[in-house]
Amino acid sequence: MSRVKLEALGVKLPLFPTTSVGSFPKPDYLTKARAEFSHGKINQSELTDLERKATQFWISKQEELGIDVLVDGEMYRGDMVAYFAERMPGFTTGGLVRSYGNRYYHKPIITGAIEWPGPLTMEWWKYAQSLTKKPVKGMLTGAYTIMDWSFNEYYPDRRATAMALAAAIRKEVEALIAAGCRIVQIDEPALSVRPEELPIAIEAMRKTTEGLNAYFITHACYGAFEEIYPGMLEMPVDNFDLEMSNSELDMLGLFRQSPFTKDISFGVVDVHSHVIEDPSAAQNCLRDAQDVIARQSIWVDPDCGLKTRTVEEAIDKLRVCVEAAAAMRG
């Protein structure tokens, strides 16, 4: 069904199409430049030039590897929530909090009414798409996750916060579609955080996407999916991008009990490990997957964004995805 939708959108993909979840590691020169920018040593224009250079690197690298649906790699973003919060009225930048291990991020604080300030990612999408003939995904963070990953000092409750965010993110989706984007990924890694709030996440996604003409993907990871499955299939998206490698394929058991009814972007490499997986192991994951999910519905990608890996590790892990997919196509 979703392949029909993709083809109607003018996107033709092979079996087991390969893609990425979103972020790639920033080359050293960009990491250094971002630090210099934060200390006022270089200006925005100089930083943007380097972000474009890094974006170009990743687009050409994905093409070279043979990835089918590309991402811009998020060279211009730090954190997936903070990027939006820093640009949307209603947010104040909070101090650093820890995510895991030695990873920290600036957790935003909602201190006023949230508004869409105009396109936030569209220019970057247009730039990335101008570099390739392959489709580039529009990459957004979903309303429920932005709500859950922000402190709230303004709205009366979590639902009201999520709906205000959904209205703003929808405008960004509209801007991407108007620019020509046909595949939009709206990440909701917080989806399973509070199972009782799944209806809020679904309502927020509906408010974000309803009536808009694009192929929608949502990415979720590192959660207790057993608590929201199969209810999560009510999310109004075409494709669930799920972390399957790190969870040791636990979810396939759930899919056996209750059929998975959407396309899936199937994570076959662990993004938190330095170890480069054997392509045959990734291929075995996909073989297990096709026992449970129709072949034409399976996409192949890493578990999550690769930004925590080195550039070399990220490339090697992408290559594993491509080789595993190629082997599956026969």
Next chain:
Amino acid sequence: MAATKCLYLSHTGSYPRIGDSTELQVLRRTTAAVDRGQATQSDLRSAEDDMTRRAISDQARAGVDFITDGMIRWYDPISHFAGKLAGVEIRGLLRFFDTNFYFRQPALIARPTRGGPVLKHEYEFAREALTHLPSPHSESRTKVKQVLTGPYTLAKSSLSQDGATHDLAERAGAYAEALAQEIGDLAAAGAEFIQIDEPAILKYPADWAILEQALVPLLRARDQVVKSGESLKLALYVYFRDCAPLYTRLVNLPFDAIGLDFTYNWALVERISQEGSPRPLGLGLIDGRNTKLEDPATVAAQIEKMLAKIPGGVAYLGPSCGLEYLPRDRALAKLGLLKQSRAALMGMPVAASGGAQ
């Protein structure tokens, strides 16, 4: 004015290990340098010591009676203890309850077994660090409270790859044995207050019998210490979900205090004001998950409602959970709110908000 001499200020666990200034980022920088092979494990210990001292200093200056070491050295609340036991391998990341924080999941390849003290050094370091603070903090009634994640939550968060521990109760029992030994060693090192965290039971209340059984060895370890003439209080803390459904069962467990998270259901205040509690309570009235600062007068009114119904008026006012989920400035401000709320309860002028100075 309420009788407040038994209303203690008590931190609930973790504290931010980073701040916005360069000096408060020493641990992050050093950890990254170790990963790159440019710093040693000794450098890392030194950075952890530095941030632990700062966490202790912030709490003591805020007038907290029972401080923690901020759990600065803990990778997460699950793998820190579990990962130091024989028979346990640490695996992939999983979300920690409904936070956007992740823990590494222990996999049991054999029955987890403790080879020796795990947290004793951390406790001793914290107690020593407290004595080096400038007076009056070092001479006050401030004490170090050691936090341990409880056996049920550890078991529930672990994978089993060993036939002997496939059963949740078996896993919890194995962890309980290790934790009971740890309690004995901590008490021998001088610990007088140990907090056992069991957030998982609020999420999986059907496992109550397993929790109750798993806590028995810990209570027995406390009883042995007390019997030998030493002083040791054992508190059980739950958070990250509504405590009301399990309230009656929780407060009937033979702990010295039961710590509750009120932020998921404020009606619990009213319920306690009517039903009371048979034992001292930890009052998690300061939201450890949101930056919005509470009004001390409101917190004081909530405490006043409950205090008369708690035996001896003994209660421990604290954040609803550890403060690591907040930026450092807000964590400090939340600590300041503890003292301000107690002052409001006593009818004293409340100092301006903004934390302990």
